[in-house]
Amino acid sequence: MKKIAWNRKGFKKYRTSDPVPQSINEQIEWLRQKFTDRFDVVYHLFVIGSSQRCALVYLQGMVDTQTLHEELLRPLFALSQTSYPDIRECIFERRQLPITDYHISSLHEGLTSLLDSSVLLLVDGDERVIQLPFGSLEHRSIDEPANEATVRGPREAFIENAEVNLSLIRKGLKTPLFKTESMRLGTHTQTVVMILYIQDICKQELLEEARMRLRAIEIDGVLGSSYIEEFLDHSPFSPFPQVQYTERPDVVSAALLEGRVAILVDGTPMVLLAPVTLWMLLQSAEDYYQRYIAGTWIRWIRYLFVFISLLLPSVYVAITTFHPEMIPPKLLMTIAASREIVPFPALIEAFIMEISFEALREAAVRIPKSIGQAVSIIGALIIGTAAVQAGIVSAAMVIIVSFTGIASFIIPHFDLGLSIRLLRFPIMIFAGLFGLFGIICALLLIYIHLINLRSFSMPYLAPMTPLIAGDLKDTYVRAPWWYLRKRPTTAGWNKIRQGNTKNPHEGEREEDGD
Structure with a gap:
């Protein structure tokens, strides 16, 4: 036996x-x-x-x-x-x-x-x-990305077949330095997991760490990339995602060209990318398919609305509760009139509306697509109007929560958006207890946590903390392609991305001067 x-x-x-x-x-x-x-x-x-x-x-x-x-x-x-x-x-x-x-x-x-x-x-x-090899498993055809759509970018997305997904990546990386390593995880599922990287660009230390973490996984079944993602987190109790996932082959190719590793799991249309920083999660593929001026402007708008999504309800609660002198008199009279019949303090009012909005958002995801959008919009209008007329919440709070919800949809990465939505509630508690001082204390605690956070041994706030001046050209701004001559610090010894390509308009001016 x-x-x-x-x-x-x-x-x-x-x-x-x-x-x-x-x-x-x-x-x-x-x-x-x-x-x-x-x-x-x-x-x-x-x-x-x-x-x-x-x-x-x-x-x-x-x-x-x-x-x-x-x-x-x-x-x-x-x-x-x-x-x-x-x-x-x-x-x-x-x-x-x-x-x-x-x-x-x-x-x-x-x-x-x-x-x-x-x-x-x-x-x-x-x-x-x-x-x-005479297997004949049915799989869906390649379709457009459902969650990462772009205006000018490619329209291909991964599917649940690992071989097809690998071919989509190979189509964009026609180099013999593109390497793949395969293993099986899951005692009963025997799921194929692949490590993808580009030799001479990916650091050997990063590759060894990825191998070590994957080989240390012992589980009875792997049914998706999210099973593996939790094992790869450096700080599993952190609300922030420490591994990026994407459904776009072009995003994977771009990450590999920056020296990162990709983890492809059979049976799921999402590919994991590591390491990742906070700024990478705030970037979108659309930033690189638009002209650099438009890409930079869109990125600034995104950063602004991230802060709005995180802090707007808390700032409203803090100012109306502790600092009403900061509000202009006419606006203060309008807010006071709308809150006159509300029986709850601003903190409880904000909690009621935020939780209701989260419930509507989750219901819109679970409801069938044919009626989901109509139900979510009608539900929000009816509930908001009825709550204001009944005197449960004020009209100003409905506006604040609605604007905050719209701002949260601008975040390109779903897991990061979910993290910000979760952190919104403790920040509101600090604001309701201590005012603006409480908001500052909450932000300091979050900042301390982000400083100590790592993703595959890479600082989560790099290139800001620690400061890497060369990588700032693709962080707060999206520099022109002819200016991005070197790869970021995630790359190995092959740092050169392109030759001494200059702005063609500068070359014309030099020739005219000659």
Whole structure:
């Protein structure tokens, strides 16, 4: 019997020290014991030539049987008519099967490939098996990005097939330095996980850290990239995301060219990128497809509305509760008149509206798309109007919360937007207890946390803290492409991104002067 070893974390590790059967009957019986109570395993026995017994084993519904018959069985029977008397020598030694991509392995290794939609060819009298790539799994076609749409950028997005996703990245990186490393994670799922990087651009220390963290993962199943993401966090209790995910192949290619690593997980349309900083999460692919003036302006607008999304309700609560002298008299009279019939203090009022807005946002995501947008808009209008007329909240608070909600949608990365939405509530508590002084204290605590935060050993606030002057050209502003001559500090020894390309208008002026 196969012995089972348990490690200190309780996960099973199967040993492959069983005696390997050579008889085809014993091999099929061994496989039947592994697939007890499964009706979808097909065992197709046949004879080649006069006496050589063979068998095909595959999972029903995961194999293209027509291609299997045309590209394997027909050439195999034709091969048996040749002058070679030993079919095993033709298949295993001379490798005369007319198939480009097949592997010879043991029966134990073939078991894993069988579950991954491969076909096993068994030959009587030989303990080896042949893994044949005749899998035919259905997957959706390549579509436009649902969450990262751009006006001028490419319109391709990842799907749930790792091979297709890898081909989309290879299409953009036509260099032999583009490297891939594959492993399987999950005791029961055996999910394919790939590490992608560009040699000589990616730092070796970063690559080793990515390998170490992935190999340390021991879990029974990996059904998506989010399973792995939590294992890769340097500070798992931090509200801020420490790994970036994207559904765009061009974003992955750009990250690899900056010296970062990508982690591709089979079965999910999201690719993980590491390391990541706060400023990277605030950048959008649209910034690089617009002219640098427009990209810089859009980036400034985004930074402004990030602060509005984080602080606007708290500032309103602090000023109306502790610092009314800061409000112009006419505006103060308007706010006081609207709050005259409200029975709650500003802090409770803000909490009621923020939680209601979060509930409407979440309901809009879960409701079917055909009615989701209408229900969310009508629900917000009806609830807001009824709450103001009933005197539960003031009209000013409805405006503040609505503007804050709109500002939160400008954040390009969903997880970062969720982090800011979560931090909004403790900041409001500080504002309701201590006024503007409480807001300053809350911001200092967040800043201290961000200074100490790391993503794959990279400071989360780089290039601001620590200050890296050369990387600021793609942080607060988006410098012109002809000015971005060097890669950021995430890159390895190959720092040069382009040659001494200059602004063509400067060259024309120099020629005119000559």
